[in-house]
Amino acid sequence: MTAIVEQDLLNPDLYAAHGYPHDVWARLRREDPVHFVERPGHESYWAITRHEDIVAISRRPDRFENGPRLVMSLEQGIGDEFPVRMLLNMDPPEHHAFRSLVSKRFTPRALRQIAGQVDGIASDILDRIDIRGSLGETDFVESVSALLPIWVIAEMLGVPRSDWERLFHWTNRTIGAGDPEYREEGKTPVETMQSARISLFHYFNDLTEERRKEPRDDLVSILANSRIDGQPLPVFELMSYYLLLVVAGNETTRNATSGGLLALIETPDQLDLVRRDPGLVKPLVEEVLRWTSPVIHFCRTPNEDVEIGGKKIRAGERLVLFYPSANRDEAVFDEPDRFRVERRPNRHIAFGIGEHFCLGAHVARLELEVIFRHLVERLEWVELAGPVERLRSSVVGGIKHMPIRFGVRAAA
Numbered sequence: 001m002t003a004i005v006e007q008d009l010l011n012p013d014l015y016a017a018h019g020y021p022h023d024v025w026a027r028l029r030r031e032d033p034v035h036f037v038e039r040p041g042h043e044s045y046w047a048i049t050r051h052e053d054i055v056a057i058s059r060r061p062d063r064f065e066n067g068p069r070l071v072m073s074l075e076q077g078i079g080d081e082f083p084v085r086m087l088l089n090m091d092p093p094e095h096h097a098f099r100s101l102v103s104k105r106f107t108p109r110a111l112r113q114i115a116g117q118v119d120g121i122a123s124d125i126l127d128r129i130d131i132r133g134s135l136g137e138t139d140f141v142e143s144v145s146a147l148l149p150i151w152v153i154a155e156m157l158g159v160p161r162s163d164w165e166r167l168f169h170w171t172n173r174t175i176g177a178g179d180p181e182y183r184e185e186g187k188t189p190v191e192t193m194q195s196a197r198i199s200l201f202h203y204f205n206d207l208t209e210e211r212r213k214e215p216r217d218d219l220v221s222i223l224a225n226s227r228i229d230g231q232p233l234p235v236f237e238l239m240s241y242y243l244l245l246v247v248a249g250n251e252t253t254r255n256a257t258s259g260g261l262l263a264l265i266e267t268p269d270q271l272d273l274v275r276r277d278p279g280l281v282k283p284l285v286e287e288v289l290r291w292t293s294p295v296i297h298f299c300r301t302p303n304e305d306v307e308i309g310g311k312k313i314r315a316g317e318r319l320v321l322f323y324p325s326a327n328r329d330e331a332v333f334d335e336p337d338r339f340r341v342e343r344r345p346n347r348h349i350a351f352g353i354g355e356h357f358c359l360g361a362h363v364a365r366l367e368l369e370v371i372f373r374h375l376v377e378r379l380e381w382v383e384l385a386g387p388v389e390r391l392r393s394s395v396v397g398g399i400k401h402m403p404i405r406f407g408v409r410a411a412a
């Protein structure tokens, strides 16, 4: 393993230019699954690439903490200068107290109540695509996959429809600040992110006041009126909570949607299978999650000396969990490098596992099921109409643009 290859694993330019380095991760899993990476001028870290090790680490939040540092990347500044106090970087017991405030709203049962709305939102989005006759051409990311997650979480939060576009604009800048395309003119990535966050905070501060006066049946009303140990949430924690809910499911679900359609374009036999048997939409969604694995890495920090995979790791050293690598681990998945819509079981960990298991996992699943069901029903055929452009980030793998050409079914 040359130093260059190792350093590249956290280099956002690598992800923009080539997508995920699955060949390097496969070598690491085989030859050195708990691998020390030295980075001159940057903090060193341990690259954890096996499914088994990531699961074991994630299941011990008492020993491996999220708090000290959640992401390590060469996009220095993103996340570090402006720490927010949110679930993802809290540890037990505080983490549980905060998570349980809204967790009931994210169960499959609770989400059944909004399934109809999500279906309506997906339908509206697809109806807006420009189609001449039965033929259409569009940037799938801009016109479909980017809109669905933000509109759904906006609906859950209780943000009025007239403000959805503004919310979309701010979240793009918050998440994609490391990519020149989303940067505000004349501003650095950090400045771009900071000004977008300030706008979001102002907006949610006003909405909080409104919902305190007149609570409704939405997430902002719940959080605005919640108490921990008898006290309302401090304003910074409250704003961080909204921010997390707005951004966490955005780029991730967007990329699963785009990457999922890309996988189906590349494997037309798999698309045919789902067309013939719509019962395959659920396993398709799980395979899309495994295949796209939108979160590239999160960190854990041991609070005592530990041994993992025969390596001695000292308290305070950084562990970088590479989820996409775990999701191609040949010890867990047959033919891991094949996209198979009938894969069962599918023990992917795209949503993480354990204490911090993605709060929005069932929201994401619902969105993906709804959108892929519509796509499979409506599309007669679909192909790429130009190059796929990827996001410059080593935290969330994203597709920025994916031009497609398609024909719709006569009945649709």
Ligand code: HEM
Binding pocket: 058, 087, 088, 089, 099, 149, 153, 244, 245, 248, 249, 250, 252, 253, 256, 289, 293, 294, 295, 298, 323, 350, 351, 352, 353, 355, 356, 357, 358, 359, 360, 361, 363, 364
């Ligand atoms: C395909 C889409 C998604 C993927 C791949 C994904 C992935 C993840 C991962 C890997 C984690 C962290 C696990 C860990 O540290 O162990 C996480 C946490 C989280 N996600 Fe998601 N996520 C997705 C969609 C969503 C959506 C739609 C929402 C909100 C509506 C959401 C909200 C959250 C929150 C609030 C956390 C923090 C949970 C905690 O720390 O307790 N995510 N997600």
